[in-house]
Amino acid sequence: MNELYSNHINLNAVTNSEFTYERVKAIADWLLARVDTRPRIAIVCGSGLGGLAEKVQNSMVFAYEQIPDFPRSTVVGHKGNLVIGLLDNVPVVCMQGRFHSYEGYSNALCTMPMKVFKLMGVETVILTCAAGGLNLSFDVGDIMVIKDHVAPLLWTLQNPLVGLNDDRFGPRFPAANKIYNKKLREEFKKIAKDKNIDLREGVYSSFGGPCYETVTELRALLQMGVDAVGMSTANEALVASYCGMKVFAIALVTNKAVIDYDSDNHPFHEEVIETANRRAQVLQELVTEFVKKISF
Numbered sequence: 001m002n003e004l005y006s007n008h009i010n011l012n013a014v015t016n017s018e019f020t021y022e023r024v025k026a027i028a029d030w031l032l033a034r035v036d037t038r039p040r041i042a043i044v045c046g047s048g049l050g051g052l053a054e055k056v057q058n059s060m061v062f063a064y065e066q067i068p069d070f071p072r073s074t075v076v077g078h079k080g081n082l083v084i085g086l087l088d089n090v091p092v093v094c095m096q097g098r099f100h101s102y103e104g105y106s107n108a109l110c111t112m113p114m115k116v117f118k119l120m121g122v123e124t125v126i127l128t129c130a131a132g133g134l135n136l137s138f139d140v141g142d143i144m145v146i147k148d149h150v151a152p153l154l155w156t157l158q159n160p161l162v163g164l165n166d167d168r169f170g171p172r173f174p175a176a177n178k179i180y181n182k183k184l185r186e187e188f189k190k191i192a193k194d195k196n197i198d199l200r201e202g203v204y205s206s207f208g209g210p211c212y213e214t215v216t217e218l219r220a221l222l223q224m225g226v227d228a229v230g231m232s233t234a235n236e237a238l239v240a241s242y243c244g245m246k247v248f249a250i251a252l253v254t255n256k257a258v259i260d261y262d263s264d265n266h267p268f269h270e271e272v273i274e275t276a277n278r279r280a281q282v283l284q285e286l287v288t289e290f291v292k293k294i295s296f
């Protein structure tokens with residue numbers, strides 16, 4: 001970046017100019033040089049959902065600190081390991097912990113691992129997250145397949161694609177109307193049906209956090225057709241799709257969003273983790289079966 005401009009450039013643009021194709025490729029190559037498997041599926045574990053990574057066999061576990069130029073996880077419930085191995089014999093790479101913009105990272109940095117996955121040869125990204133249930137018919141513990149998102153930060157210069165574009169990652173003006181692959185959603189729903197597990201499907205929304213939402217913000221989202229709300233995932237889904245990978249995402253409803261001005265209830269992270277722990281096994285079962293199905 002030209003020195004003259006360097007103090008006048010948006011944070012995402014700075015990240016994108018520093019994490020060049022070559023630099024991201026160096027991270028991908030560093031990882032590939034250390035494992036025998038060649039994963040075509042990547043999984044991101046949301047808050048409290050990292051147990052899935054422990055199901056990966058013959059695994060190589062890389063603490064984020066070990067990986068050159070990788071950010072660090074700072075949130076409870078996000079261990080901070082990249083796990084590469086076999087999930088029921090299917091080669092996968094699994095993020096046991098993700099990055100959020102409220103940790104102080106630019107959205108471009110939060111989503112940089114999607115580019116690493118792309119350059120490792122990954123074709124499908126599975127995103128999981130914890131979210132507050134906004135749809136009045138949702139219960140705590142419900143699993144929602146994400147069919148679309150509303151992410152106000154991505155309307156602004158906090159969009160992770162802001163900055164010089166490198167066409168080797170993806171196009172300057174990517175479409176965002178079919179980020180969440182329909183076939184994969186149908187496949188996942190079929191698996192849940194066969195297992196008699198109730199599923200929801202809906203729209204996910206995320207703000208930047210770290211505070212949970214105000215009552216009025218939640219009511220506005222409800223009016224817009226949002227079903228569940230979190231602080232992640234939409235940015236990763238956008239970048240994974242921009243990079244040409246197929247995207248599938250699920251949100252676990254870990255708490256009810258509070259839309260009553262005078263309610264005494266409020267969301268808290270311990271409840272989020274507790275619900276995630278309680279539902280982790282069902283989620284793991286579904287995702288494992290799904291990975292097997294889509295690997296053919």
Ligand SMILES: O=P(O)(O)O[C@H]1O[C@H](CO)[C@@H](O)[C@H]1O
Nearest residue numbers: 046047129130231232269272
């Ligand atoms: O989206 P994940 O990482 O699952 O976590 C969700 O849970 C945390 C809040 O409790 C926030 O980080 C929110 O984004």
Ligand code: HPA
Nearest residue numbers: 130131132229230231267
């Ligand atoms: O209610 C919530 N709001 C935002 N993020 C969340 N992550 C889990 N629950 C929530």
